[in-house]
Amino acid sequence: MAFDSLTEKLQNVFKNLRSKGRLTEADVKEAMKEIKRALLAADVNFKVVKDFIKNVQERAVGQDVMNGLNPGQMVIKIVNEELVKLMGSTTTEIQLQPGKAITVIMMAGLQGAGKTTTTAKLAGKFKLKGKKPLLVACDVYRPAAIKQLQINGEKQGVEVFSMGENHKPANIAKAALEHAKKNDNNIVILDTAGRLHVDEDMMQELQEIKETVEVHQTILVIDAMTGQDAVNVAAEFDQKVGIDGVIVTKLDGDTRGGAALSVKAVTGKPILYVGMGEKLSDLEQFYPSRMASRILGMGDVLSLIEKAEAEIDEDQAKQLTQKMKKNQFDYNDFLASTQQMKKMGGMSGILGMLPGMGALGGKGLKISDEQTSEAEKQMARMEAMIYSMTPEERENPDLMNPSRKHRIAKGAGVDISQVNRMVKQFNEMKKMMKSMNKMGRGGKKGKFRLPF
Template sequence: MAFESLTDKLQNVFKGLRSKGLLTEEDVKTALKEVKMALLEADVSFKVVKQFVNSVQERAVGEDVLKGLNPGQMVIKIVNEEMTALMGSDTTEIKFQPINEITVIMMCGLQGAGKTTTAAKIAGKIKMKGRKPMLVAGDIYRPAAVDQLQINAQKQGVDFFSLGTDVSPVEIAKASLEEAKKKGNNVVIIDTAGRLQIDEAMMNELIDIKKAVTVHQTLLVVDAMTGQEAVNVASEFNEKVGIDGIILSKMDGDSRGGAALSTKAVTGKPILYVGMGEKLSDLEQFYPDRMASRILGMGDVLSLIDKAVEANAEMDAEKEKEMAQKMKKGKLDFEMYLESMKQMRNMGGLGAIMGMLPGMGAKISDDQLPDEKQLARLEAIVLSMTPEERKNPKLMSPQRKFRIAKGSGNDIAAVNRFIKQFDQAQKMMKQMPGLMGKRGGFGKFGGFGGNKFF
């Protein structure tokens, strides 16, 4: 999980500050030395760390802070504010031309950073905002790059343009604008070629595209897992080509956080999005304040709410209304269990959800989370039921349970245990009608997807 190591270390530092009734200047300096080491180990730029620690110390050693009612909390607040400022303070959006004009976005980055997939992810985001994007295959060198982009365009339900691999990227870019005018596309996203490392040929090709067509937004995709190297790449692209924004991919991996904390400070260019998974929906708007809260172990409830709303939006209105009525009456069924599993996956899985809750990110380790294979086995049990059995759990007879066990690849004991726990959850829900909200949704499904069924 992103920032896990950094969050753990910062939490330990803050725990020491909170335990003190009064803080001395030496206490603050000692704590900031530990913060400094934690940031350096997270691969944050040394210059950035030095500037950050100096800014925090300057504000934290003031008389009002040291003699405040809760000096430890005040220092943590300062750290949070300075970290937010480090990453840009304000949320930055992609700048579009008027809707009746074509906005040209050029994607660039090194090979392996996830540029082609990110281009498709952005196309999906833009489509949701009411615009009509077209993905353009400008990478004529990497094997299967054109096919990959075309497949992703189909999955996102957006237009795709290609002239194959025998035409120069500059000509492809120019032709794509003519095609966009014919089809009525108002956003053109050009996927360019990457290289294993920065070279003059790649840079010149990007410069030539920008000379041939008016590029309104040049977006750089960098791999967050490369830490400080990602910052170096961003600096060089900005210097030679000129970029307008940065997208950090693979933030769901074991990244140390250095790229997110250093990139804006070093390049002066904002981070627009962060990639949080391989699915085409796994692209999150970058909010500096929310990211700072997440790094400091304070959670990210607003992003969790956004995910829940997005997951709920995919549910049919009538189906949601029906489920809400069942919830109010305490009538659980296995169809609702399947829906809760779907929504949990749409929100990034239980691990991602727990990581956004205040104080939980650093406390929940991977071995404490439910086993994904176990989740799949339980889902297989439900999928082996008939539609009538899913809607009416009372139909479960020994014969039906044996059939379900055989069909799902489980033993009868696992099926019995699951159904028993399901019955217990249903009884508990009937006893607590006041806990049910007005809307059906993942957050209202009691123990579904949590440890209740493990």
């Protein structure tokens, strides 16, 4: 995630605080200096950092904290609360028109921020909520912008309205609204053109659209990778066109992420969603409290549960549970479980949401990027080996013998030792499941190490 470096630096500060039985004012000030450096390195706006440190320090040197039983823990609690406040405290929904009235949403942003893809992602979110969105291709300048929106709209099962490249965006928006009224669309999402930088032509075009049709929500898409520049762009858009909220993209990448911490404080406009990947499902509603927990290394179990509910096939999960209970877990199930994990963002996506993965005070298990990458490679090799099995071998793991293993190794392009290791891990997983099932019926606890 974008905040990995910041998380690591903050954890080191908190580890030092927790190691001290009592805190002096000098201890707190030194910790604040380190936190300030960490936030600035994450590209958080300087004024935002200055105000944040001031607020934390004023609360942290109070009598209740300094004389408390666990002052280090109290300082961490204050930092968490101030982070939440900085990002907006409450979760903000996109405001829709009441009843059957059509809501017009205009998407804006610079070229390269991922606006067109995000527009399609947002339409998918509305569709899942039972709405009937209409995507509108108003970017008549960028080559293939209309085609990109049409492809993504088709993947989401959402209609795309287009009049080609020879019409003014304001006229396209007006025609789209008429189309929506005739076809019972209750949300119209306008994908407008981006530029390499903010210019008067862009702003004029957005203003013309607003003058031609009633736009209820103007949402700005900003790229987390551009750091403080993203916040400056947000401030300029708000001043010249007026925005109601922000979507921050590419927050899953190797970026410093300062935009997510700065945009609300600088513009006063809330972050609505964050883009956490390239798939059309990788758009998460923004919860300030959950993001603060992730930044501090406390995990985000609620988002993980929601992701699981959205991505995992419920019937398949029930069947898998029943097979586990009956100890009928086979290689097909093993393959299905790895594919479900991929849908949820892979090993790195899941670990990033689990508390204790780099936990505060150094007590948790810290999984490095290299270890995560190796685990995902190992999972890919396992998949290749299972795909090299016959259907009978997948359904009946007991058929496995040396000649079959050699054939599987050859088919998957791996050494025989890796096939042996995979078979051993699979058997250990079955033992562990059998043991857990016994525990559920009052049996003795079994001690088995995790297969990964």
